[in-house]
Amino acid sequence: MDQRQALVAFGALSQETRLHIIRMLVVSGPDGMAAGAIAEKAEVSPSNVSFHLKELERSGLIAQQRESRSIIYTANYEALGGLIRFLMEDCCGGNPDICAPAAAVAACCAPATKEELQ
Amino acid sequence: MDQRQALVAFGALSQETRLHIIRMLVVSGPDGMAAGAIAEKAEVSPSNVSFHLKELERSGLIAQQRESRSIIYTANYEALGGLIRFLMEDCCGGNPDICAPAAAVAACCAPATKEELQ
DNA sequence: TCAATGATTCAAGGATTATTGAAATATGGA
DNA sequence: TCCATATTTCAATAATCCTTGAATCATTGA
Numbered sequence A, B: 001m002d003q004r005q006a007l008v009a010f011g012a013l014s015q016e017t018r019l020h021i022i023r024m025l026v027v028s029g030p031d032g033m034a035a036g037a038i039a040e041k042a043e044v045s046p047s048n049v050s051f052h053l054k055e056l057e058r059s060g061l062i063a064q065q066r067e068s069r070s071i072i073y074t075a076n077y078e079a080l081g082g083l084i085r086f087l088m089e090d091c092c093g094g095n096p097d098i099c100a101p102a103a104a105v106a107a108c109c110a111p112a113t114k115e116e117l118q
Numbered sequence C: 001t002c003a004a005t006g007a008t009t010c011a012a013g014g015a016t017t018a019t020t021g022a023a024a025t026a027t028g029g030a
Numbered sequence D: 001t002c003c004a005t006a007t008t009t010c011a012a013t014a015a016t017c018c019t020t021g022a023a024t025c026a027t028t029g030a
Helices: A003-013 A016-031 A035-042 A046-059 A077-091 A096-108 B003-013 B016-031 B035-042 B046-058 B077-091 B096-107
Strands: A062-067 A070-075 B062-067 B070-075
Touching: A003 A016, A003 A046, A003 A077, A003 B003, A003 B016, A016 A035, A016 A046, A016 A062, A016 A070, A016 A077, A016 B003, A016 B077, A035 A046, A035 A070, A046 A062, A046 A070, A077 A096, A077 B016, A077 B077, A077 B096, A096 B077, A096 B096, B003 B016, B003 B046, B003 B077, B016 B035, B016 B046, B016 B062, B016 B070, B016 B077, B035 B046, B035 B070, B046 B062, B046 B070, B077 B096
Parallel strands: none
Antiparallel strands: A062 A070, B062 B070
């Protein structure tokens, strides 16, 4: 992930509805969610969710694929990991004072089940 | 770091000048940098740098302290670490597919045990 | 006190981003 | 083909953010 991408990704995550959407898509995993289901769960209008999904896709944090009449959105795990990595390495210069505590948290996080995250 | 803070922090990092400032302040460490020096290095006007510094301070990612005529800005390492942690835990649900690769990167620059961090 | 330095604040503007509802597009089934 | 469903696109408006330059504030030293 280069700086330009990171700037767009940070912008994408700086909006409440979009952060909510990312969380839902991470939880839903590779199955993803249809645009309509996202709109319903996030309690926003179809056209508004479409606007935000477009923005998230532009950032690379999510991907879409049509499945019959629905369009399924999934979180892009690589991009999310890349953003965390950018924040640690490029932005914070790999500074241990910043990164070590955060990394320790991740190191101890056991594989969580889908249910536990609801 | 709660969600409201994280939203503001992501917004703060989504602007090129501000991302540049954060990087400089992380590098300069506890000594920090005066507003004028930041403006000069980032090649922006004094009033413009002041605008962005205010935005960064509002996000909690930097702190200021007056030193004689200068105002010294320093990176807030805890807040930066907190944001990385938020991204891993709250946003990505501690999902190992996302967090493990990123954590691995940090692990090599800062071997810290969980106990050391308590 | 006066001038110089370092920085912020303010107002105006331009640019970008967010929301809304109506219209358009794509798909699948009767 | 026609209709219903799922979603996007578009245009208009509102809201927020960014930049600029002038004015202001705070500190220090002569």
